[in-house]
Structures are given as C-alpha cells and as structure tokens.
Amino acid sequence: MSASSPKAPAKTSETLADALRRLAADEVPMPQELTRKLLERASKRPAAAGQPPIYLTPREQEVLTLLVDGLSNKQIASRLRLSQHSVKRLVTSILAKLSSPNRTSAAAKALREGLVFRPADRDAGIAS
Known part of the structure; x- marks a missing residue:
C-alpha cells in the first residue's frame, strides 16, 4: 500500500x-x-488406513514443536519453564503416541504428517 x-x-x-x-x-x-x-x-x-488419528495435548504440541526445532530437553525445559523431568515425561509420551523409537524419528513423522509447521513456515508467517 x-x-x-x-x-x-x-x-x-x-x-x-x-x-x-x-x-x-x-x-x-x-x-x-x-x-x-x-x-x-x-x-x-497421508491417509493412514486403519490407524487412529494422533491426539496431542497442547503442552505435548508445544514440546513437539521445540523438539522439531532441535532443542534438547534442558533447552525445552528452560523455554517452557518446566522441570527437565516434566519435559522428559512429555517427550516419552510424544514418542509413544507417534510410535517413534527416538526423537529424530518423531520429528520426521511430525513434519511428514503436518503435526507441526516447519521452522521456515513459522518464520515466513503462514497468514501473510
């Protein structure tokens, strides 16, 4: 304008x-x-035939987003003002819900299935 x-x-x-x-x-x-x-x-x-949808709590969603960004449990705890124990429990819950053996696999699945925005998507501002 x-x-x-x-x-x-x-x-x-x-x-x-x-x-x-x-x-x-x-x-x-x-x-x-x-x-x-x-x-x-x-x-x-992707349409996962026969697989139930993945439901994450709002806090799990926050943790997953930071996990995808590559933050450690300690960094996530600091960012969200939680104990490291709480973050570890949340990460364990996320891994179970995503049927992922590790953080890298969970991050890849979250990106592949659109559970979180890629860092570039958030930086660019999807609502522009």
Missing part, C-alpha cells in the same frame, strides 16, 4: 466491512492465501 494511493483507505474499509458481514453471517473470514496453504497442507497428509 503506497502512501500516495487514494484507494488504499477505501480498500481497507471495504475489507473490514466484508469481514464484519461474514462474521455476522457466522462465517470465518480468512485470507485466500491462508486458505490455500491450509488446504494444501491438509491434502498432503
């Missing part, structure tokens, strides 16, 4: 008005690019 563009404020107000209309109609306004990326990500998930 350039400062010299007289249409910029009108476009912003039109976008806001459209979002408010959609919210009033019980719709979820979402940028097209985000919708496209989410649908693309969902379509890439």
